[in-house]
Structures are given as structure tokens and as C-alpha cells.
Amino acid sequence: MSTPRGPLAEPLAWNLVSRDYAHEVVPQFEKYALDALRVADLRPDARVLDVAAGPGTLTLLAANHARRVEAIDFAGDMIALLEQRARAAGLGNVKAQVGDGQELPYADGSFDAVFSMFGLIFFPDRARGLSEMKRVLTPGGVAVVSSWRPFSEAPLLEALMGALAEQLPDLPFGKSKAPMGEVGEVLAEMTAAGFRDVRVEPVVHAMEAPDMATFWGSMERTMAPVVLLRQKMGDAWTPVGTRILASLSSRFGAGPQSGLMPALLGIGRA
Numbered sequence: 516m517s518t519p520r521g522p523l524a525e526p527l528a529w530n531l532v533s534r535d536y537a538h539e540v541v542p543q544f545e546k547y548a549l550d551a552l553r554v555a556d557l558r559p560d561a562r563v564l565d566v567a568a569g570p571g572t573l574t575l576l577a578a579n580h581a582r583r584v585e586a587i588d589f590a591g592d593m594i595a596l597l598e599q600r601a602r603a604a605g606l607g608n609v610k611a612q613v614g615d616g617q618e619l620p621y622a623d624g625s626f627d628a629v630f631s632m633f634g635l636i637f638f639p640d641r642a643r644g645l646s647e648m649k650r651v652l653t654p655g656g657v658a659v660v661s662s663w664r665p666f667s668e669a670p671l672l673e674a675l676m677g678a679l680a681e682q683l684p685d686l687p688f689g690k691s692k693a694p695m696g697e698v699g700e701v702l703a704e705m706t707a708a709g710f711r712d713v714r715v716e717p718v719v720h721a722m723e724a725p726d727m728a729t730f731w732g733s734m735e736r737t738m739a740p741v742v743l744l745r746q747k748m749g750d751a752w753t754p755v756g757t758r759i760l761a762s763l764s765s766r767f768g769a770g771p772q773s774g775l776m777p778a779l780l781g782i783g784r785a
């Protein structure tokens with residue numbers, strides 16, 4: 516029920532990627548946020564919480580369907596971007612704050628719906644994160660948690676991880692298990708946290724890029740572990756990146772890419 520404490524359990528990596536994430540990842544991840552909002556079926560007067568909200572991928576979409584949306588993330592730069600984006604969209608019902616999803620600063624029973632989209636999966640203590648989500652929900656309120664299926668189900672990402680591991684054999688790329696990557700794990704963890712009527716809906720969307728260089732360039736800017744590594748390696752990263760692009764192009768071609776990214780939505784009631 517926990518993810519080994521690695522660099523993604525700290526805000527630094529997420530602060531580093533935040534600006535490019537908001538531009539390049541949000542449009543892709545909004546597809547999953549819309550799935551989550553569909554399964555949650557919010558009432559117009561709903562009070563919503565987005566845990567590990569990033570730059571507000573779900574927050575901003577939810578604000579069009581709910582009375583009030585609160586968002587929390589431990590990366591200050593993500594929250595600053597969320598606030599900018601909410602202001603630019605003219606949304607007056609969004610409130611964001613910096614904080615840890617494992618220790619939510621909200622009273623019991625404050626929300627009708629709580630989401631954590633590809634965020635809880637990074638918590639060192641997921642059981643604690645889930646029990647906090649349940650605590651702040653009103654009885655009968657809905658929780659939706661999203662996770663990625665293992666890389667073995669996403670061929671382009673699996674190849675990317677393989678190429679990284681080949682170039683940097685001493686680093687743990689692609690070796691860790693996908694947190695909540697199996698249906699049974701999502702059911703078991705949400706049930707153990709006290710949610711009822713727990714079910715899982717698999718969803719899949721494609722990550723589109725006009726060519727492989729654009730796809731890899733975006734990964735170099737937005738994949739948090741890669742960005743950390745680039746920062747650490749400095750100029751030594753450039754040839755590594757070039758070889759990874761060559762490896763991916765030789766396997767999938769240099770032209771347009773459409774990489775499937777299968778995910779799971781865990782849905783439960785407080």
C-alpha cells in the first residue's frame with residue numbers, strides 16, 4: 516500500500532516540470548479528468564476537492580460543473596500555475612493551497628466529491644492518502660482515484676523506459692512496479708480505506724505527437740524523473756537523449772506517434 520520513497524515523493528521534481536507540464540501534459544490528461552468527472556456525476560451544488568491537483572487539470576474542468584472546487588498540491592509552482600489558469604479562465608469558485616495529500620487541512624465531511632488524478636499513486640503512504648480522502652468526504656460522497664496500468668500495457672512508454680535503462684543501466688528506470696496498476700490492487704486498497712461500492716473503470720487515451728522528435732522532446736521536458744536526471748547530468752545528458760530518440764525512432768518510426776496510455780479509475784463511496 517505504499518510507494519518506496521523516491522524523488523517523486525518530494526516537490527522538487529514537480530516544481531521543475533510544472534510550466535511545461537501545464538502546456539504539454541494538461542491537454543492530454545484532461546481526457547482522463549473528463550472520464551473521472553463523468554463517473555463522479557457531480558451535482559451542480561457539489562463541493563469538490565482535487566488532491567495532488569498539479570496545475571489544475573481536473574480542478575478547472577470541475578469548476579464548470581460544481582459549486583466550489585478546492586485544490587491541494589505539495590508543489591508550490593504547480594499551485595501558482597493553477598491559480599493563474601483559474602484567473603485566466605475567469606473562475607471565481609476555485610481555491611488552491613500548498614499542502615501534503617497525506618495530511619489534508621480540511622474538516623471531516625467537507626466535500627461531496629474528492630479526486631486524485633495520477634497523484635495519490637506517488638504518495639509514500641497511499642493508505643493514509645486514501646483514508647484522508649474518505650475522512651473529508653460527506654457520507655455517501657464519491658472518491659475517484661486514477662492510476663496507470665503497467666508500462667507493459669503501453670508499448671511506446673515501455674520502449675522509452677527500455678531505452679533509458681539501456682543508456683543508464685545503473686538507474687532504476689522501468690524497474691519499479693506500477694502503483695495501483697492492477698484492478699485487484701485498486702479494489703483492495705480503496706476497500707481497506709473504508710470506501711464502499713468500490714469499482715474500477717479502465718480508460719485509455721492516446722498521447723499524440725506529430726513526430727517522434729516532438730514526442731521525445733516533450734518527455735524530456737515533462738517526465739519528472741527524466742527532468743531531474745537532465746538537471747543532474749548537465750551537458751552529459753545531450754548524447755544520451757540523442758541515442759534514446761534514435762532507439763525510439765528505429766522501433767516506431769520518426770513520423771507521427773499515437774501512444775496508448777491505459778489507466779484505471781477507482782471509484783468508491785464514503
Ligand SMILES: C[S@@+](CC[C@H](N)C(=O)[O-])C[C@H]1O[C@@H](n2cnc3c(N)ncnc32)[C@H](O)[C@@H]1O
Nearest residue numbers: 529567568569572588589590615616632634637
Ligand atoms: C502527474 S501529476 C498529476 C497532476 C494532476 N492531478 C493531473 O491530473 O494532471 C502528480 C502531482 O502529484 C503531486 N504530488 C505528489 N505527491 C504529493 C503529495 N504527497 N501531496 C500533494 N501533492 C503531491 C505533484 O506535485 C504533482 O503535481
